[in-house]
Amino acid sequence: MDTNRLSKKIEVILNKQVTKEAEAAQIYLSYGCWADSEGYSGIANYLFRHSQEERNHMMKVMQYIMERGGKVKIEAIKTPPSNPKNLKDCFERTFKHEVDNSTAINGIVNLAHEEKDWATFNFAQWFVKEQIEEEKLVMDLLDKLKIAGGPEATSESLFNLDHQLGKSPNEVPLAREASMENPV
Numbered sequence: 075m076d077t078n079r080l081s082k083k084i085e086v087i088l089n090k091q092v093t094k095e096a097e098a099a100q101i102y103l104s105y106g107c108w109a110d111s112e113g114y115s116g117i118a119n120y121l122f123r124h125s126q127e128e129r130n131h132m133m134k135v136m137q138y139i140m141e142r143g144g145k146v147k148i149e150a151i152k153t154p155p156s157n158p159k160n161l162k163d164c165f166e167r168t169f170k171h172e173v174d175n176s177t178a179i180n181g182i183v184n185l186a187h188e189e190k191d192w193a194t195f196n197f198a199q200w201f202v203k204e205q206i207e208e209e210k211l212v213m214d215l216l217d218k219l220k221i222a223g224g225p226e227a228t229s230e231s232l233f234n235l236d237h238q239l240g241k242s243p244n245e246v247p248l249a250r251e252a253s254m255e256n257p258v
């Protein structure tokens with residue numbers, strides 16, 4: 075008996091989102107490594123935490139596919155883009171990436187609505203709300219960098235921004251708190 079409650083199109087688009095979330099995690103991880111190499115340990119940890127959050131999103135989509143009787147298909151992910159030139163470039167790229175992810179989520183919502191798959195439509199609403207928050211978060215980063223002086227920001231203002239982002243609360247534990255015994 076076939077217990078799959080997802081149409082083939084829905085299953086495909088959800089699996090594409092699994093890959094998209096995995097790629098997002100890698101992008102944040104890559105940018106976090108770049109930030110650390112530039113001396114921005116607070117921004118690095120901020121980006122590392124968001125890498126884990128994207129991985130959690132990937133797992134959420136995978137779990138939904140399985141709960142609906144579908145098959146998860148793990149695919150290769152793209153190599154993250156080259157390192158940013160500076161913090162502004164990093165935050166702008168991150169914003170563009172989040173907007174692209176919002177567009178993908180909207181595609182899921184639209185297809186679910188078109189197919190009258192109300193379970194998937196309802197499931198995707200969590201991601202719609204999450205993407206609003208994610209885009210706003212990055213817009214706030216861009217604003218903070220602008221207030222700090224943008225391209226002419228002083229070392230002191232960048233230090234303060236880095237320090238502030240390193241302390242920002244998040245549901246994902248800080249990468250620097252991980253250990254072999256407690257990988258968080």
